[in-house]
Amino acid sequence: MNTANKLxxxxxxxxxxxxxxxxxxxxxxxxxxxxxxxxxxxTDTLDGYIARHYNQTTDxxxxxxxxxxxxxxTAAMLWFVEIGQMPGWALxxxxxxxxxxxxxxxxxxxKGRVIAAGWSGKVKTASTMVCIVLMLLPIAPWVNNICVAxxxxxxxxxxxxxxxKNLDVLADVK
Numbered sequence: 791m792n793t794a795n796k797l798x799x800x801x802x803x804x805x806x807x808x809x810x811x812x813x814x815x816x817x818x819x820x821x822x823x824x825x826x827x828x829x830x831x832x833t834d835t836l837d838g839y840i841a842r843h844y845n846q847t848t849d850x851x852x853x854x855x856x857x858x859x860x861x862x863x864t865a866a867m868l869w870f871v872e873i874g875q876m877p878g879w880a881l882x883x884x885x886x887x888x889x890x891x892x893x894x895x896x897x898x899x900x901k902g903r904v905i906a907a908g909w910s911g912k913v914k915t916a917s918t919m920v921c922i923v924l925m926l927l928p929i930a931p932w933v934n935n936i937c938v939a940x941x942x943x944x945x946x947x948x949x950x951x952x953x954x955k956n957l958d959v960l961a962d963v964k
Contacts, residue, residue, distance in 0.1 A: 792846040797837035801858045804830040805865050812869050824926040830862055831919050859915070860888055866922045867941075875925060875934060880942050884918075887949035894952060898959045905956055910948035917944045 791799075808826045811819050837855060841847045867884060870876035891911075898905045921937035929937075 792841075792848065793844070794837040794841035794846040795848060795851050795854070797833045797840065798851060798854050798858050801830045801833045801837075801862060802854070804833075805858075805862050808862070809865055809869065820926050820928070824923065827862070827866060827926060828923060834859055863918060863922065866926075870925060876938050880938050883942050884945050887945045890949055891952050894956060894959060898956065901959065903959065905952070905959070908948070908951060908955070910944075910951045914944040914948040917941070 804826055808823055808830065811823045811826060834855070837851070841851055841855075864881075864885065867876060867881045871878050871881050891905075895905045918941050921941050925934055925937050
């Protein structure tokens, strides 16, 4: 197993650790969880760089890397929903977008086409990660509300953009 894939697996292992720390409900738990989340997020950047720069791109990495990202983000948002910091419908918007874009990519792949990550998807990912980091800090409710709005709006925008740019993929689906 190469270094890039090991970093991806490390991120997967960090997800239950992240949640465990939050559930411990001890003083400073949010800061430990924040540190774990930031490190896990940085492994995403690092494993992508290593995979491309050192030619370590694998089918396992292509599958597992985005799955690990989605699991990390979903775990954090599930926590926010559980503690009342994010409404459930906002998480549902994120999940529907992820399933929709993943499904679109599968249909495209079946037709021999690859739908690469678009600019709006990258902005969505970056803004979501920043907002999750902020939401793990003791912030004012209005800042939290702005973070939820940013996550939802970036998610909707990028999802609509993926579908609008690739409608032809669905044109003759039987």
